[in-house]
Amino acid sequence: MPHDHDHDHDEGSELSPIALRVKALESLLVEKGYVEPEALDTLIETYETKIGPRNGARVVAKAWSDPKYKAWLLADATAAIASLGYTGRQGEHMVTVENTPGTHNLVVCTLCSCYPWSVLGLPPVWYKAPPYRSRAVIDPRGVLAEFGLTLPDDTAISVWDSTAEIRYLVLPMRPQGTEGWSAEKLSQLVTRDSMIGTGIALKPGATS
Amino acid sequence: MNPPDEPVFNEPWEAQAFAMAVSLEAKGLFTWTEWAEALGREIKMQGTRSYYECWLAALEKLVEEKRLMSADERLARIEAWDRAAKATPHGKPIELGR
Numbered sequence: 423m424p425h426d427h428d429h430d431h432d433e434g435s436e437l438s439p440i441a442l443r444v445k446a447l448e449s450l451l452v453e454k455g456y457v458e459p460e461a462l463d464t465l466i467e468t469y470e471t472k473i474g475p476r477n478g479a480r481v482v483a484k485a486w487s488d489p490k491y492k493a494w495l496l497a498d499a500t501a502a503i504a505s506l507g508y509t510g511r512q513g514e515h516m517v518t519v520e521n522t523p524g525t526h527n528l529v530v531c532t533l534c535s536c537y538p539w540s541v542l543g544l545p546p547v548w549y550k551a552p553p554y555r556s557r558a559v560i561d562p563r564g565v566l567a568e569f570g571l572t573l574p575d576d577t578a579i580s581v582w583d584s585t586a587e588i589r590y591l592v593l594p595m596r597p598q599g600t601e602g603w604s605a606e607k608l609s610q611l612v613t614r615d616s617m618i619g620t621g622i623a624l625k626p627g628a629t630s
Numbered sequence: 631m632n633p634p635d636e637p638v639f640n641e642p643w644e645a646q647a648f649a650m651a652v653s654l655e656a657k658g659l660f661t662w663t664e665w666a667e668a669l670g671r672e673i674k675m676q677g678t679r680s681y682y683e684c685w686l687a688a689l690e691k692l693v694e695e696k697r698l699m700s701a702d703e704r705l706a707r708i709e710a711w712d713r714a715a716k717a718t719p720h721g722k723p724i725e726l727g728r
Binding site: 435438442443446449454456461466514534543586587 | 638639642643645646647648649650652653654657659661662663665666667669670673676681683686689690693698699703704705707708710711712715716717718719720722724726
């Protein structure tokens, strides 16, 4: 782990205070049999390379192209998402909220950083930061404007506060001009932010 | 638009701290509700700490609350790793003396 070392010293190595704390915790947990080093490595690799917003984009694209799946996703998101192989290790309950011309949905975790990992991966820095967490509820329109999203005045905004038990996935509106597109092609229009509600799906032609 | 994202973890220790919490919950040693409360408490008094520093602090407190280890044990282990690191020449893996 190259970052753990401080190369200013000629003799001996030095670990940063925080790296020492992590090593202490980990070595004790391993010795006591509470965690296995291999399991930790697998977890890290999974979150670094396998789980991310492409999972959620496939869920959304399938809902856009298959009305039955969409109905299922809105009625029982946990099961509909799991059917595509995306299951939360945390066993959290998933809820899908659908954007319509009259209602835009925005997801936040005011307490900390609860987020639908199985479909979006780990949250971006801004999602975990105090300004977003505090302002999304008080001034959602202002927050959206900062993301470059201005909604019509008569579009209501619903803000959903995630918890350890319930995680939300926004189902963005399908862009016009995409009739007859395959689910695979549609999924390329689905951005991470459109599934959090700080953006909308890309228009055809906006992807390369 | 989707700007290129920051890396999932900025430093290896962040990944380790993340994986420990996820792993302990998966084994039922605490629940996500307990974890969210612990992390929420740290984030409420975040100050200048980074997100994963809060994460680590929450984990240290929760393993103690859940009696997986004592604070004394943990602090002694930190010192042991520090001594081991300082006694290890560069380029060699750092190992705890037995």
